[in-house]
Amino acid sequence: MAHAPSNNLREPLILGEKSYHDITVDICRPIETRANKLWYVVFGLSFITMLWGIGLIAYTVGTGLGVWGLNKSVEWAWDITNFVWWIGIGHAGTLISAILLLFRQRWRMSINRAAEAMTIFAVICAAIYPVFHMGRVWVGYWVLPLPNQFGSLWANFNSPLLWDVFAISTYFSVSLVFWYIGLIPDFATVRDRAITPAAKKAYTLLSFGWTGNAKAWARFEEVSLVLAGLSTPLVLSVHTIVSMDFATSVIPGWHTTIFPPYFVAGAIFSGFAMVLTLMLIVRKVLGLEAYITVAHVEAMNKIIILTGSIVGVAYLTELFMSWYSGVEYEQYAFLNRATGPYWWAYWSMMTCNVVTPQLFWFPKIRKSLVATFIISIFVNIGMWFERFVIIVTSLHRDYLPSSWMMFHPSFVDIGIFVGSIGLFFVMFLLFARTFPVIALNELKTILKATGKYKRTSPQPEYKIEDLILESRKGKSGAAIHGEEHH
Amino acid sequence: MHDGVYPAVTAGAAPVVEAAEEPATAPEHKEGDAHATPHGRPQAPVAVAAPVAAAISADPATISTAAANLNKVKGGAFELVIYEKTGLGDGRLANNPWLQELPDPISRVTWDNYITMSIADMNSDDFKFNILNGQEQLSNVAEVVVNGVTLKLPVYASPGQAKGTIGIALGYGRTKAGKTANGIGANAFPAVTINKDNGFFEYSAVDVKVNKTSETYNLAGTQTFHTMMGRAIVKETTLDAYKKDAKAGNEPVLLSLSNGTKDTPNNVNLWEDHPRLNHKWGMSIDLNTCLGCGACVIGCHSENNVAVVGKDEVRRGRDMHWLRIDRYYTSDMTEKKAEEEGVGAIDKFLDMEVPSDSPRVVFQPVMCQHCNHAPCETVCPVLATTHSNEGLNQMTYNRCIGTKYCGNNCPYKVRRFNWFKYADNSAFDFHMNDTLGKMVLNPDVIVRGRGVMEKCSMCVQRIQEGKLNAKKEGRRPIDGEIKTACQQVCPTNAITFGDLNDDTHTVTKHSKEPRMYHLLEEVGIQPSVFYMTKVRNVSASEL
Missing domain, CATH: 2.40.40.20 (Barwin-like endoglucanases)
Structure with missing residues (x-):
């Protein structure tokens, strides 16, 4: 990354007068040390929840979709709500890593790694729903335009669900490659510091033989830019296409041209909220307060105000357009959202998404980590309700009142959602202990430019040499590689 | 007639x-x-x-x-x-x-x-x-x-x-x-x-x-919401008004166009029409003669091997009826009354939900309307539901992967999903799980498996049979030769089926009558099924 001149008007992005070596040590610490009890407790809980979710998915596939709460009028509910919610969450990672890279926002470097991990994990969680909401999941591969022996059967390119398949698989693969490319130099650092043969071997494989020479760095920078360029349209396209699942339909409350921009803003909004939720925990648990600072939180909070306001304007525009359209079905659909039997969902959405983020106009709240954490949870909840409101309240009362029904989730609906949260945290917790959670080599590029730093390294809390000796005692013939890579 | x-x-x-x-x-x-x-x-x-x-x-x-x-x-x-x-x-x-x-x-x-x-x-x-x-x-x-x-x-x-x-x-x-x-x-x-x-x-x-x-x-x-909410779903008129103008109560739906004129939704069209070279099957339902008895529902059940799902599943809103009869009560609150008394929209709709103490009752059989621009067809990712060149919206069960998108996007909500395996399942002990019961099944119609969507096929097996019989005799199917199951059992002949491309068919004559209207025509989906206004022998104030 380019070295921008130091700017004293801005708060430093790395606190605590770190040296290059400090950065390495701080960020490798979770990988090289043992997890504490809390980690095991949270991991255990997440793992059990995940298993419960897997069990319920197996139950669904084995018995039939009837174990969910769906009915003849509301044939999508929690499944697609959760899908859109998770996909939306993923968007912040892509925005941070791609768009902020192109805009040379240096503050992204402390959070992009974890945010991209969140993207990958969120897309995996999201994928559960379109897959298992299919009545015949075992023939789900028919959505892929594969050459086949069923005759001339081919996918329907008119169907937004098919666009989803392309949009999300592209999104997932590009995000994964982008994330992985960024990880290679950091894996190499971990490899160079690894003391056990297993870790050595694993990180050697993961780092693809990275040597850190100038040419490799030059190519790394180039490919990062190219991938950022490729990812940038994806930030806009994925949720645009997800929104078309609804926008291209004829259902009042779905059939709206405002959906693409509104969904993209909502996705970034919810994604940043989730990044904040996660990063506020991560910085505390992994002791990364010096790297993820109040300045970072504040920058993200500003994006939350922006996107939250866009979402708020979109909600009001929807209301206006439904009235202005003169279409009785549209008018009723929106009146029913706000005042019908699901009014509580609508007003939860309004409160969480429109009102609470506006508190960030106050610098005190914007800079308060506790307030930010609470508001980020509110936004996560509000964005879930947004999708619930769009999907369920539109379907439950559409054209013919004879078909109007309520939707009630079954324990399976709830269990699979909770299970996907468990899966997310299982992946994230494993990531936090095995991957460098901050792009440490990238971060080193801004150390000098963004604040006070140290030229000489103080003694680390633990000496790598001691660890080597320790491991030698334990396992004779263990390979010793103490050389550190900057 | x-x-x-x-x-x-x-x-x-x-x-x-x-x-x-x-x-x-x-x-x-x-x-x-x-x-x-x-x-x-x-x-x-x-x-x-x-x-x-x-x-x-x-x-x-x-x-x-x-x-x-x-x-x-x-x-x-x-x-x-x-x-x-x-x-x-x-x-x-x-x-x-x-x-x-x-x-x-x-x-x-x-x-x-x-x-x-x-x-x-x-x-x-x-x-x-x-x-x-x-x-x-x-x-x-x-x-x-x-x-x-x-x-x-x-x-x-x-x-x-x-x-x-x-x-x-x-x-x-x-x-x-x-x-x-x-x-x-x-x-x-x-x-x-x-x-x-x-x-x-x-x-x-x-x-x-x-x-x-x-x-x-x-x-x-099966229906837990009882009023029409001020929507023109069942169109009614009085006998006096009908005598004066046969189109009474059936004011055409008009869309305002960008050039300042108005036109019917059937003429406002972004899509290419499907070719209708030979037949174009259609159905008319006379709301005047429908008693709401439900014989058609049973006729459809027996013809099309429609599953019985039991009390618990009906409670969850999962009856499998391909054909249902909607029953609407009138409400004391009407658009007119709300306007006269200055009732706000929220209160108006809340009042409209409540049936009148002494309501009029209307019945409306609703099955797949076989839309010519069907919203279900465009959204299926695997082309499991497609349009035949005879005007039928056809369901290919074997191709269906069960995304249920079609069901969501159906304005009539006539699509039925197989939430469970209803045949050969002891949890659904309604004769589709024993050999004797299976002998009642219609061999011309497939028994649907779990996880696929199904819906009214307009008794495509009967259409096929009628076409083949006609072909053997070197002629076109004559009026009334092909009858759908619902039409066959209707005690008042409220349902008429036929070829809209054939002027000798009764259904074609019905389609040109002033009482003819399409349900939800304004959505622009061009249904093949149409309804006939209900004419009541009452005074205008009672309607």
Whole structure:
């Protein structure tokens, strides 16, 4: 990354007068040390929840979709709500890593790694729903335009669900490659510091033989830019296409041209909220307060105000357009959202998404980590309700009142959602202990430019040499590689 | 052809139908004694309609008997009318799962009998029963004490039922009828007495006590929302207006175009039309002649191997009926009234949800409308639902992967999903899991597996058969040669099927009639099924 001149008007992005070596040590610490009890407790809980979710998915596939709460009028509910919610969450990672890279926002470097991990994990969680909401999941591969022996059967390119398949698989693969490319130099650092043969071997494989020479760095920078360029349209396209699942339909409350921009803003909004939720925990648990600072939180909070306001304007525009359209079905659909039997969902959405983020106009709240954490949870909840409101309240009362029904989730609906949260945290917790959670080599590029730093390294809390000796005692013939890579 | 107008009172129809229909045509009941039943059974001592009362007024003895009978009905006591349901009759057909799952024409409740009661009585201080029985509000259970017999049943709100009366259907509470009928509801026969004077069964009783209990019960209704919410779903007009203008009540739906003109949705079109080289199948449904009896639903069940899903699944809103009959009550709140009285939109719609105390009732059979620009077809990712070049919207079950997107995007909500495996499954013990029961299945129609969507095919197997027969004889199918199952069983010929490309077919003539309209035409999906305005012999103020 380019070295921008130091700017004293801005708060430093790395606190605590770190040296290059400090950065390495701080960020490798979770990988090289043992997890504490809390980690095991949270991991255990997440793992059990995940298993419960897997069990319920197996139950669904084995018995039939009837174990969910769906009915003849509301044939999508929690499944697609959760899908859109998770996909939306993923968007912040892509925005941070791609768009902020192109805009040379240096503050992204402390959070992009974890945010991209969140993207990958969120897309995996999201994928559960379109897959298992299919009545015949075992023939789900028919959505892929594969050459086949069923005759001339081919996918329907008119169907937004098919666009989803392309949009999300592209999104997932590009995000994964982008994330992985960024990880290679950091894996190499971990490899160079690894003391056990297993870790050595694993990180050697993961780092693809990275040597850190100038040419490799030059190519790394180039490919990062190219991938950022490729990812940038994806930030806009994925949720645009997800929104078309609804926008291209004829259902009042779905059939709206405002959906693409509104969904993209909502996705970034919810994604940043989730990044904040996660990063506020991560910085505390992994002791990364010096790297993820109040300045970072504040920058993200500003994006939350922006996107939250866009979402708020979109909600009001929807209301206006439904009235202005003169279409009785549209008018009723929106009146029913706000005042019908699901009014509580609508007003939860309004409160969480429109009102609470506006508190960030106050610098005190914007800079308060506790307030930010609470508001980020509110936004996560509000964005879930947004999708619930769009999907369920539109379907439950559409054209013919004879078909109007309520939707009630079954324990399976709830269990699979909770299970996907468990899966997310299982992946994230494993990531936090095995991957460098901050792009440490990238971060080193801004150390000098963004604040006070140290030229000489103080003694680390633990000496790598001691660890080597320790491991030698334990396992004779263990390979010793103490050389550190900057 | 039923251009002729049926009188609104259909003598001889199911008693409950009368109960709902009659107040519109015989308003004297409203003003008359609260205990005068609209069920109109002559045996019932107090069921004296106004003209009859006038006729017998000459006989003082009869009057005093009637007065004595009226006096017997003490404060808080009810008059009970015991009736037969359209499907089960007196219960001799109770072991047939098709009929158990056939919604009652009026209440739309399946699989149970219940106490029908007027909303005014349910709201009274004695009871305060839940009115909106369905998914959200469970029905309160009450005990009915009649002639020393106690019947414990859920109470169902029946708009239009006279205050002070209750109704209970026969045919339930069976103990030895078979696996389907046993143990459903309560048996009302012990409450039937024999009239000492004429030896006839007395299907009514006075001085009936209704006691509230603390229990609730979830009645399995297929329709839990009862009014049209001010939408032009069933179009109606009066006979006088119809005589003046045959298009009365059927004002065309017009869309405003960007060039300032207006046009019908069928002419405003972004899509290319499907080719209609040979046949173009279509169907007309005359709302004038439809009684709402539900024979078509059963005809469809038997023709198309439609699964019975049972009480619990109906409660969850998962009945499999390819063809359903929508029943709408009128509400006291109308668009016009809201405008005149300045009622706000929120209150207007909340009031519209509540049926009138003495509503008019309309029926509307709704099946797949075989839209020519079908919203379901564009959204299926695997082309499991496609358009035939004969105008049918066809479902390829083997190709369906079950995303249910088509079902969501259907404005008529006629698509039915196989939430479970309904055949060969002991959890659905309704004869599709045993060899004898399977012999009833139609071999021309596939039994759908779990996880696929299904819907009305317009009896494509019958169309195919008719086409082949015609081809063998080197001619085109003649009018009425191909009949769908629903059309075949309709007692009033409300349903007509045929080829819209053939001018000799009745359906083509219907399509050119002024009463013809498409349901939800404004969505622009060009349905192949169309409806005919309902013409009522009432004054304009009563409509």
